[in-house]
Amino acid sequence: MTKRMEVSGTAFVMSAGMLDQKDAKTTHGLIRGSERFQTLAVIDDKFAGQDAGMVLDGKEKGIPIYPSFAAASEALGLPQYLVIGVATVGGVLPKQFLTTIRMALEKGVSVVNGLHDYLQDHPDLLALAQKSGAQLVDIRKPKKFEDLSFWSEAIYQVDCPIIAVLGMDCAVGKRTTARFIKEACTKNNLNAEMIFTGQTGWMQGAKYGFIFDSTLNDFVSGELSNAIIAAHKNEALDYILLEGQSSLRNPSGPCGAEYLISGNAKHVVLVHEVKKKYFDDHESWGLIPSVESEIALIKAYGSEVIALSLNTSGCSLVEAKAAQQALSKDLGIPVFLPLEEGVEGIIPVLKKLKQ
């Protein structure tokens, strides 16, 4: 199989009726921008005929939506890749995707899959791929034992600031915040790299990273430190940003210590969704704790929260600004509204870390 990092090219992205749902966040990431895939079309029968950027963010992106793979390929010709653009609960491949996957493979189009349900474990798909020469790219498939890295104290030699972008819960916009910070750095002639830790980060083209949730626990710290060390060695970096996963206290999978301790991130940008009350929106999972207590927990690990980034989903602009002001006053740190105002204000905060 081609190495994961070598995959890139033109793509159709399939969201199959789920484009307006959180589960389609892989599709959303590819619509917003990727250096790995050139997204020619989105396949979604529910939104066919519209522009994908308009449906997602109200911004024209020049990415048409087709009702089917057949319709898209008739209009645009075949792409190099078909990307499964959804992350379902439990990572199972939805049945309605299989017909389209088979059609793509028959025509020699490689399929990229970020679910825990691996295409390579479906003998019929494997046979089709072998016949046509298409690839089955299961990006969430765990690496082999011999390809995994152990943690190394060489992380302590990385001499540029390492900043973890952590969240108060999953799906609050950690990756998007990290991407915005990276872009703000570029604009200001600062060289920052984001270490990806999820499939969408990889799909968007991040060069260094690993897929946190499908790594054997013993190797998470090693894969993370290894990616940071490699990025630091190969690029002349001013800052290293770490894409957070889940949250420190989300009960379905607490993450955070790995970034702060194994990744030696002494600085944190914390992402908070103003109107989100319960972990993963389930009342039975429990209340998301206060931002103050999260900052204290991060401090107990020896790291400092340098800024707060707000996800203002469901807020009016007035509410968003009020939340920003109140939190900034209470916490005494800069508070950003990335979607409303950008994150340009992080630049002086970052520059201070280098003084």
Next chain:
Amino acid sequence: MTKRMEVSGTAFVMSAGMLDQKDAKTTHGLIRGSERFQTLAVIDDKFAGQDAGMVLDGKEKGIPIYPSFAAASEALGLPQYLVIGVATVGGVLPKQFLTTIRMALEKGVSVVNGLHDYLQDHPDLLALAQKSGAQLVDIRKPKKFEDLSFWSEAIYQVDCPIIAVLGMDCAVGKRTTARFIKEACTKNNLNAEMIFTGQTGWMQGAKYGFIFDSTLNDFVSGELSNAIIAAHKNEALDYILLEGQSSLRNPSGPCGAEYLISGNAKHVVLVHEVKKKYFDDHESWGLIPSVESEIALIKAYGSEVIALSLNTSGCSLVEAKAAQQALSKDLGIPVFLPLEEGVEGIIPVLKKLKQ
């Protein structure tokens, strides 16, 4: 393959010259006691002729040490299992073990392996096993996707105290402390179960648990909560003890939040090795923080340290008692010396949790 939980019987345990080293901790666990395996002999050419219990703890255990598999089987006949009794750095199978493994398989003796290097990935061993009908039991081999559990809020319905036995570092005696507490409970007519999270816990016969470090990160919280929920449902338990792994701030693999948050352990027994200064004894990995700061970190997660257990390796009895007194005074919690005095004193502390 036979299900992992159904494996049990007579065994030779191979430590191959490493019996006096920390890496042989699987062998140490089996010498000290197991409900899963009846250890007939230890195979270790360096200590051949001695009693394994005498070498390990200075206590006769009636387990002879033989220089080779051939010598042991000539004296005692064939066992049902050969257990690889070492955990090497990186989990690679040491070459010197292969000859013995082949010999065992040829004679139809199943081999139990707790390394990340799976026997089933060695075609020659697989062929030998298939020929003789022996099993290759790779206990650290990750479960298949469909056999893994997701976290469930049913954990909040578990109505007996859940106590995590966590450590200030790896290999300080968490499992042993948990086992001692369980035994103290039994003596006092209290029913406690230890949820195992490592291969040695499984080898010693714990009924509920999973192997933390070889679980895909996304499923750690689910496997843990599932084991706790199952133990609570099937047994009439007064207490559930969780075997900790690594430590909250060991950089090579910080663990802890999973127990406190996903496993809902509101109580912690903390294990501290008095004379251990650096994580994993490597100065370059950094200083182990103070016990006070660890208790504060655990509190920031919303859990309480109810007792401290001291590993007094390298201490005289006077030093051990002095450390116990000083820490007890400073921290205001009971401090135990398990090897010197047992952990009987935990019983009133546990009883208080039920009031």
